[in-house]
Amino acid sequence: MSDTNTTAPEGNGTACCGCKKFSSAAEAKFAELDAFIETLGLDPADERRRGRLIQILHRAQHIFGYLPREVQQHVAEKMAIPESAVSGVVSFYNYFTTKPKGKHVINVCLGTACYVKGSEGVLRELERVLGIEADTNPTPDGLFSLGSLRCVGACGLAPVMLVDDKVYGKITPAAAVKVVNEIKAKEAQA
Amino acid sequence: MANITITINGKKVEVPQGSTILDAANKLNIHIPTLCYCPDVGCGVANKPASCRLCLVEATGIRGPRKILAPACATPVAPNMEVWTNSARAMKARRTVLELLLSDHPQNCLTCAKNQECELQKLAAEFGIREISYQGERNSYPVDESAAIMRDLSKCVMCRRCETVCNKVQTVGALTGNGRGFPAKVGTASMIPLADSSCTFCGQCVNVCPVGAIVGVSYTKKVMAAIHDPKKTVVVQTAPAVRVAIGQEFGFKPGEPVTGKLVAALRMLGFDKVFDTDFSADLTIMEEGNELVGRVKKYLELTKAGKSAADAQKEAHLPILTSCCPGWINFLEHHFPDLLDIPSSCKSPQQMFGAVAKSYYAEKIGVKPEDLIVVSVMPCQAKKYEAARPEFAPGGVKDVDYVITTRELVRLLREAGINLANRDDEDYDSPLGESTGAGVIFGVTGGVLEAALRSVYTMLNDGKNLSGDAINFRAVRGLDGVKEAKVEVAPGLAVNVAVCSGLGNARKVLDMVRADRTRFQAIEIMACPGGCINGGGQPYIKGDRAETLQRRMEGIYAEDAGKPIRLSHENPDIKKLYAEYLGQPGSEKAHHLLHTVYHENKRD
Ligand code: SF4
Numbered sequence: 001m002s003d004t005n006t007t008a009p010e011g012n013g014t015a016c017c018g019c020k021k022f023s024s025a026a027e028a029k030f031a032e033l034d035a036f037i038e039t040l041g042l043d044p045a046d047e048r049r050r051g052r053l054i055q056i057l058h059r060a061q062h063i064f065g066y067l068p069r070e071v072q073q074h075v076a077e078k079m080a081i082p083e084s085a086v087s088g089v090v091s092f093y094n095y096f097t098t099k100p101k102g103k104h105v106i107n108v109c110l111g112t113a114c115y116v117k118g119s120e121g122v123l124r125e126l127e128r129v130l131g132i133e134a135d136t137n138p139t140p141d142g143l144f145s146l147g148s149l150r151c152v153g154a155c156g157l158a159p160v161m162l163v164d165d166k167v168y169g170k171i172t173p174a175a176a177v178k179v180v181n182e183i184k185a186k187e188a189q190a
Numbered sequence: 191m192a193n194i195t196i197t198i199n200g201k202k203v204e205v206p207q208g209s210t211i212l213d214a215a216n217k218l219n220i221h222i223p224t225l226c227y228c229p230d231v232g233c234g235v236a237n238k239p240a241s242c243r244l245c246l247v248e249a250t251g252i253r254g255p256r257k258i259l260a261p262a263c264a265t266p267v268a269p270n271m272e273v274w275t276n277s278a279r280a281m282k283a284r285r286t287v288l289e290l291l292l293s294d295h296p297q298n299c300l301t302c303a304k305n306q307e308c309e310l311q312k313l314a315a316e317f318g319i320r321e322i323s324y325q326g327e328r329n330s331y332p333v334d335e336s337a338a339i340m341r342d343l344s345k346c347v348m349c350r351r352c353e354t355v356c357n358k359v360q361t362v363g364a365l366t367g368n369g370r371g372f373p374a375k376v377g378t379a380s381m382i383p384l385a386d387s388s389c390t391f392c393g394q395c396v397n398v399c400p401v402g403a404i405v406g407v408s409y410t411k412k413v414m415a416a417i418h419d420p421k422k423t424v425v426v427q428t429a430p431a432v433r434v435a436i437g438q439e440f441g442f443k444p445g446e447p448v449t450g451k452l453v454a455a456l457r458m459l460g461f462d463k464v465f466d467t468d469f470s471a472d473l474t475i476m477e478e479g480n481e482l483v484g485r486v487k488k489y490l491e492l493t494k495a496g497k498s499a500a501d502a503q504k505e506a507h508l509p510i511l512t513s514c515c516p517g518w519i520n521f522l523e524h525h526f527p528d529l530l531d532i533p534s535s536c537k538s539p540q541q542m543f544g545a546v547a548k549s550y551y552a553e554k555i556g557v558k559p560e561d562l563i564v565v566s567v568m569p570c571q572a573k574k575y576e577a578a579r580p581e582f583a584p585g586g587v588k589d590v591d592y593v594i595t596t597r598e599l600v601r602l603l604r605e606a607g608i609n610l611a612n613r614d615d616e617d618y619d620s621p622l623g624e625s626t627g628a629g630v631i632f633g634v635t636g637g638v639l640e641a642a643l644r645s646v647y648t649m650l651n652d653g654k655n656l657s658g659d660a661i662n663f664r665a666v667r668g669l670d671g672v673k674e675a676k677v678e679v680a681p682g683l684a685v686n687v688a689v690c691s692g693l694g695n696a697r698k699v700l701d702m703v704r705a706d707r708t709r710f711q712a713i714e715i716m717a718c719p720g721g722c723i724n725g726g727g728q729p730y731i732k733g734d735r736a737e738t739l740q741r742r743m744e745g746i747y748a749e750d751a752g753k754p755i756r757l758s759h760e761n762p763d764i765k766k767l768y769a770e771y772l773g774q775p776g777s778e779k780a781h782h783l784l785h786t787v788y789h790e791n792k793r794d
């Protein structure tokens with residue numbers, strides 16, 4: 001899911017803690033995160049500080065949009081915990097992502113019911129149309145990212161596609177493409 | 191605590207409250223298979239995630255009178271509980287669990303480094319698995335190889351022992367669970383290579399992995415190629431802890447020293463000279479003792495001149511920390527960059543040996559350093575990493591060419607058909623094979639400090655040696671993780687010393703130093719709990735870890751007690767080395783060959 005290198009957030013630097021340069025936009029984001037961590041008053045001698053990790057990552061993802069390795073390293077340093085402890089949590093929760101997300105997030109369910117009803121075909125068609133591989137980086141224009149999920153609990157509607165918070169049931173490859181095109185058209189107008 | 195009586199397979203057994211079904215079954219000598227559970231991964235810390243489910247038994251009294259399946263390793267006993275370890279349902283459940291595990295396993299035992307040492311393989315044999323009923327998706331990951339450790343996660347059974355030892359015992363935190371569900375794996379932060387992580391290469395994870403997912407990188411082929419190359423002179427050094435551990439693989443009792451047979455076997459294997467790291471351990475004491483004495487004298491001058499104890503300690507770089515253990519040095523360079531100035535600048539005995547062999551000895555026998563191959567047999571994985579450090583290859587010629595572990599040597603000897611048990615004792619070669627009792631105790635926690643104290647005493651008392659029982663500094667012996675003592679090194683001069691083993695314990699002691707700089711004057715640190723007798727390259731410990739370590743420790747002290755010379759500075763070949771080549775301890779030449787500098791290493 002979150003294997004190895006991800007890109008640095010809006011900058012050419014590769015590390016946290018001010019030792020390498022970031023664009024000022026990224027710097028501002030790190031500053032915002034630091035200000036938040038500051039309010040928690042973590043005590044490096046108190047093991048209970050680890051309990052704050054999820055909260056901090058939540059905020060970090062809100063600020064950066066995703067959690068690349070640089071951000072994880074920064075959080076580890078600030079919390080005085082091993083980077084592996086951060087990475088372990090980030091990789092455990094589906095909610096956290098180490099890849100930047102597009103403006104619109106499309107997910108296709110590959111759970112058993114959906115799979116049997118042909119959801120993989122939907123996913124492949126979307127990959128073809130969007131020109132990206134599922135569960136990797138978003139489209140170059142930043143408009144879409146594409147992912148796959150395991151059973152979302154709507155098997156009665158299989159195969160299921162989710163676009164942002166909207167559920168599309170009994171979806172076909174053609175119908176999925178139509179949804180994409182509608183969004184594209186709307187975005188072009190905006 | 192109250193006792194509880196339960197019934198297992200119709201037999202009654204009484205165990206203390208809080209015991210598990212597994213504990214109770216052990217008491218009855220009823221075997222229940224286990225895989226993830228490990229009662230002691232180090233320092234008495236248990237690994238108990240109850241994740242593998244191989245220990246399923248049927249029991250009542252967990253959720254009322256109903257018979258349910260429960261993991262024996264993690265289910266506490268309850269009054270009137272009844273347990274069946276071999277009911278049809280329990281046996282079927284365990285077999286299913288094992289077959290499922292095997293269905294996601296590469297099954298290439300024949301070529302696996304853990305062949306015949308693997309706990310999963312043993313279970314498959316025990317269960318009489320002849321076919322695997324399940325075919326399914328298999329995880330596959332790229333193999334991660336460094337100079338010392340190789341990880342092949344496609345063999346990982348997710349027992350998480352490595353994660354426990356790395357986080358709870360060593361407090362390094364290089365390993366973590368990554369992801370979840372079927373593709374979950376144990377790895378580094380963001381799955382970076384181990385060599386880029388905060389790993390110290392202590393190898394404790396290698397020691398506890400039940401399968402072949404984490405193993406040492408093997409250099410045996412290169413060693414044999416060198417031995418068989420007529421243009422090369424190949425010498426070997428054996429670390430102190432090897433001689434009390436290797437015997438168990440050839441039918442000797444755990445901890446039984448087999449030094450003479452080890453020498454004979456290495457000679458038969460084809461090494462041109464068989465030397466001893468104990469020699470360079472003695473050399474280490476000359477240099478480190480000299481450093482300690484220098485720092486203490488400086489401290490005394492400074493306090494005499496009116497400095498506070500804390501300032502004087504700082505300025506005199508006290509407490510001195512030992513530097514023989516490369517696993518610990520890796521930890522220092524990563525986690526304690528503020529203390530880089532206080533370790534002894536001495537290279538480890540392994541590297542001192544290499545440096546002396548490729549200069550003094552090479553000159554003596556008239557061989558070019560690049561035609562002299564130095565092989566180490568070490569209890570250790572970190573020594574492989576150390577030997578590969580660029581600062582230990584002056585002019586591109588490595589001081590130590592190849593490091594193999596005790597385990598690798600066992601394998602080589604088996605391949606060559608050499609059985610230690612059938613060899614008669616032989617002596618080490620001269621001049622780098624002569625050693626004292628002080629050198630041999632380097633192999634166990636407390637030994638380096640004791641050896642140093644023995645010589646420091648002489649240095650501070652106008653050449654007067656300790657005699658009789660005073661030579662035994664018992665206060666720094668034993669397998670406790672942290673030992674503190676006050677030791678009189680000269681009339682009216684006492685120093686506070688600490689000895690710790692296991693990196694979690696090192697962290698504790700160094701935090702004490704950060705909090706109070708005056709608390710200690712000398713500290714010995716070993717990365718592996720118990721010291722090198724428990725190194726990451728030693729024969730796997732089957733059965734009680736603490737018991738085996740105790741035996742190995744006793745073996746080390748027995749060797750020391752049996753040595754005619756037990757003071758490093760009385761080693762005749764060490765005296766000769768200084769007279770012929772190095773001059774004085776701490777001389778410019780000694781510094782050039784035997785000392786090093788440390789760098790902050792901010793890996794992740
Ligand atoms: S070698 Fe030691 S530090 Fe490295 S991962 Fe294994 S236990 Fe952790």
Ligand code: SF4
Nearest residue numbers: 346347349350352399
């Ligand atoms: S690598 Fe070995 S010790 Fe670590 S979780 Fe996997 S099987 Fe267990």
Ligand code: SF4
Nearest residue numbers: 515517570718722725
């Ligand atoms: S204690 Fe010994 S075996 Fe362990 S890392 Fe240090 S030198 Fe190697």
Ligand code: FES
Nearest residue numbers: 109111114151154
């Ligand atoms: S399998 Fe797709 S919703 Fe359940």
Ligand code: FES
Nearest residue numbers: 226240242243263
């Ligand atoms: S040994 Fe009991 S669950 Fe693994």
